Amino acid sequence: MRPRPPVKGRGIVSGTGLIVTCLMATFAALAFSLWSYTDRPGTGPDVLSAQTLRTSYGPLSALDQDFLVKVRLAGLWELPAGRQAQTKGTTPAVRTAGRHLVEGHRFLDERVRGVAARLNLALPDAPSDQQKQWLETLDAAQGAEYDRQFANILRLAHGRVFSVVAQVRASTRNSLVRDLADDANTTVLDHIKVLEATGYVDFDAVARDMATASTPPTAAPAPAAPPAPDPAFTLPPPTFRPPPEQ
Numbered sequence: 001m002r003p004r005p006p007v008k009g010r011g012i013v014s015g016t017g018l019i020v021t022c023l024m025a026t027f028a029a030l031a032f033s034l035w036s037y038t039d040r041p042g043t044g045p046d047v048l049s050a051q052t053l054r055t056s057y058g059p060l061s062a063l064d065q066d067f068l069v070k071v072r073l074a075g076l077w078e079l080p081a082g083r084q085a086q087t088k089g090t091t092p093a094v095r096t097a098g099r100h101l102v103e104g105h106r107f108l109d110e111r112v113r114g115v116a117a118r119l120n121l122a123l124p125d126a127p128s129d130q131q132k133q134w135l136e137t138l139d140a141a142q143g144a145e146y147d148r149q150f151a152n153i154l155r156l157a158h159g160r161v162f163s164v165v166a167q168v169r170a171s172t173r174n175s176l177v178r179d180l181a182d183d184a185n186t187t188v189l190d191h192i193k194v195l196e197a198t199g200y201v202d203f204d205a206v207a208r209d210m211a212t213a214s215t216p217p218t219a220a221p222a223p224a225a226p227p228a229p230d231p232a233f234t235l236p237p238p239t240f241r242p243p244p245e246q
Contacts, residue, residue, distance in 0.1 A: 058174040067168045072123040075109035077131035094147045097194040104187040115176045151200035162188050
């Protein structure tokens with residue numbers, strides 16, 4: 001008996017079935033790729049956001065723009081706060097911290113204004129209302145109370161900026177912003193260290209602030225027995241070198 005020949009066009013391994021199967025697999029792979037891309041951190045709405053600006057140095061995201069504004073605002077109130085601490089501070093450690101703030105934010109302010117000019121981004125010319133209140137609080141404080149207010153308000157503010165710098169440095173696709181974030185990271189960490197070296201920072205308040213993301217208080221609570229700065233302790237020098245004056 002002659003064997004029965006196979007029926008053409010029947011089964012998934014036939015010509016037409018194989019083509020259809022391949023097309024369906026390709027469609028599924030494309031759909032999965034698109035889904036995983038839009039769901040991945042850093043590739044979500046901001047990538048296609050209308051706030052993202054195209055520049056010759058790479059995309060300038062909304063987070064990048066906010067970072068530039070924050071660096072500028074920090075200089076607008078921390079520079080005068082640092083100058084004030086150099087004269088009103090009652091301990092060498094507080095006066096030295098003030099000097100670090102002046103040197104660091106003078107350097108960063110020049111850097112951020114240069115970057116913003118190359119990216120055609122407008123920056124503020126005055127501190128925010130909250131920052132003005134912090135300056136008013138420092139203006140009114142005297143003696144050891146001034147030292148405590150200065151150390152705690154500035155330490156809380158720098159702790160917040162530090163986390164923003166890290167987020168921008170990890171995610172930015174703009175080369176100018178990336179370089180500025182490197183400088184900001186070094187400068188802010190230096191300021192955190194010298195503020196803590198004053199001996200007046202309330203670390204419990206810092207932890208609460210970072211946990212609740214509340215605004216730094218205008219009247220920082222005084223520790224029951226603030227530790228006196230170690231007279232043998234030498235504050236580290238700035239970890240950056242500001243550009244020479246023209």
